[in-house]
Amino acid sequence: MPMDNRSLSEQVKSNILNKGLLEHGNRIIVGVSGGADSVCLLKILLEIKDEFNLTLIAVHVNHGLRGPEAQHDQSYVEKLCKDWGVPVKAYFADIKALSKKMGVSEEEAGREARYRIFKKVLKNTGSDYIAVAHNRDDQAETVMLNILRGTGLDGLCGMAMKQGKIIRPLLNISRRQIIEYLESNRIGYCTDSSNKSSEYTRNRVRNELFPVIKRLFDIDPVNQLYRLSTLVGEDKNLLDQVAKNSYDAVVLEDEDDVVLSATGLRTLSNAVVKRIIRMAWERINKSRKNLESVHVDQIITLCQNNRTGKKVRLKNGIEVLLSYDRLIFTKAGKKYVKPYSYSVNTEGFTEVKELNAVLEARIFNDSEISHLGDFTSVNETSLIQFFDLDRLNGKIVVRSRLDGDRIRPYNSNGEKKLKKFFIDQKVPGEKRDTIPLVAQGNKIVWIVGMRTSEDYRARKDSRKILMLSWSNLKNGGEKNA
Numbered sequence: 001m002p003m004d005n006r007s008l009s010e011q012v013k014s015n016i017l018n019k020g021l022l023e024h025g026n027r028i029i030v031g032v033s034g035g036a037d038s039v040c041l042l043k044i045l046l047e048i049k050d051e052f053n054l055t056l057i058a059v060h061v062n063h064g065l066r067g068p069e070a071q072h073d074q075s076y077v078e079k080l081c082k083d084w085g086v087p088v089k090a091y092f093a094d095i096k097a098l099s100k101k102m103g104v105s106e107e108e109a110g111r112e113a114r115y116r117i118f119k120k121v122l123k124n125t126g127s128d129y130i131a132v133a134h135n136r137d138d139q140a141e142t143v144m145l146n147i148l149r150g151t152g153l154d155g156l157c158g159m160a161m162k163q164g165k166i167i168r169p170l171l172n173i174s175r176r177q178i179i180e181y182l183e184s185n186r187i188g189y190c191t192d193s194s195n196k197s198s199e200y201t202r203n204r205v206r207n208e209l210f211p212v213i214k215r216l217f218d219i220d221p222v223n224q225l226y227r228l229s230t231l232v233g234e235d236k237n238l239l240d241q242v243a244k245n246s247y248d249a250v251v252l253e254d255e256d257d258v259v260l261s262a263t264g265l266r267t268l269s270n271a272v273v274k275r276i277i278r279m280a281w282e283r284i285n286k287s288r289k290n291l292e293s294v295h296v297d298q299i300i301t302l303c304q305n306n307r308t309g310k311k312v313r314l315k316n317g318i319e320v321l322l323s324y325d326r327l328i329f330t331k332a333g334k335k336y337v338k339p340y341s342y343s344v345n346t347e348g349f350t351e352v353k354e355l356n357a358v359l360e361a362r363i364f365n366d367s368e369i370s371h372l373g374d375f376t377s378v379n380e381t382s383l384i385q386f387f388d389l390d391r392l393n394g395k396i397v398v399r400s401r402l403d404g405d406r407i408r409p410y411n412s413n414g415e416k417k418l419k420k421f422f423i424d425q426k427v428p429g430e431k432r433d434t435i436p437l438v439a440q441g442n443k444i445v446w447i448v449g450m451r452t453s454e455d456y457r458a459r460k461d462s463r464k465i466l467m468l469s470w471s472n473l474k475n476g477g478e479k480n481a
Contacts, residue, residue: 008181009047012169021167027055027127029118034073034190037133040178041170043187046084058088059121061114063095073190091117107200134159134168137175140225141205157236158229243275252403256429258284258329262303273300284329290315303327337433341399346466350398355436359398360469369465375458380410380451387456389464396445398438407444408454418444
């Protein structure tokens, strides 16, 4: 029985509002192949266009695989969009050549080409979202394909209705509903002859596997798999939130490189750690792709074995190495200074072997301070600085940075995290471990060569002054201030 025409539009509007798929006044790129699904999507978006004040731009990609048939589809889309008053951009992509170049199937090459073009148009037109016409049946096929590949929890969820700039307003609507909608509105569409071919994996699932399941078990696999994706999605959302909170708790750095606390990771369950590793990979790789489960397992083993200096090499020139308590995701070949900490000899020299440098300390009593001249006007970038020894009141160390470090910079009213200070000063992530710190606990006394602390800096009324001098050593061990 044909469905009510209006109900499909209402269902799409409900998806938009409940899932936050788009906002009032958005500019939307609509992928239109000419098939039933994409024609239906374009028509429904046109129906709600005024209500949401949308600007629509159709994009058609000719894959060049079906000769005259593909050209017919392109012509149909161009005429349809003209009749409906929607601007359309048509592109050609040589999928057969791209498939060979990438070493992937034509299905995968076609997907890559489409989304690359969609994103290009999105950027060039200043649009907000890309709308594609995946439906309930597509979702079921995707979940089944993922199961056959041995997926984890994420793969059981299939596609998301909103994923970044991609929106799928028809994802919970069946192919049968779409066909009924088009037929009842007497809207034509193109039929892709390759959909019947068993050459493509997805077609074998749709045309051969699903009918067998339906016949042998008397169930509709589309409904069951769609229900599975929805139920698992609810659990995944909770786990993702737990992983996000845990990532924030263990991340030490996530700009140029991503640095995680190995000790922090060891306190978490594997399910959460795996997600944290994928989040770290996405941050440094700028994409979720090319991280396989075997890589995730190798990184977990690296962290659990706690063997400093060991590393795991990943794709795209990225490696993960363990340096004491720091699990570092970085571009291969980068050099890192090992974490270090030395108690400062306040009346002599403290050697910092990792930086081939020496910190010299000398105490000036009340009677000797007058010989120092105007020590309060010393430039903050000077490698010789003066501190109030009474304010220090305890052991100080010279070390590399630690999580939780804070400083109250000279001439400022408030305290800030060392990480925030480095960001404000535009210090590259890879250089932050090379900057020596004089500290008491997590309170920074001196960021050598950059800033002293308002809390510890010497004043004119100081009775005991600690002079600290940093020297980088030349090859022969000679001091060079």
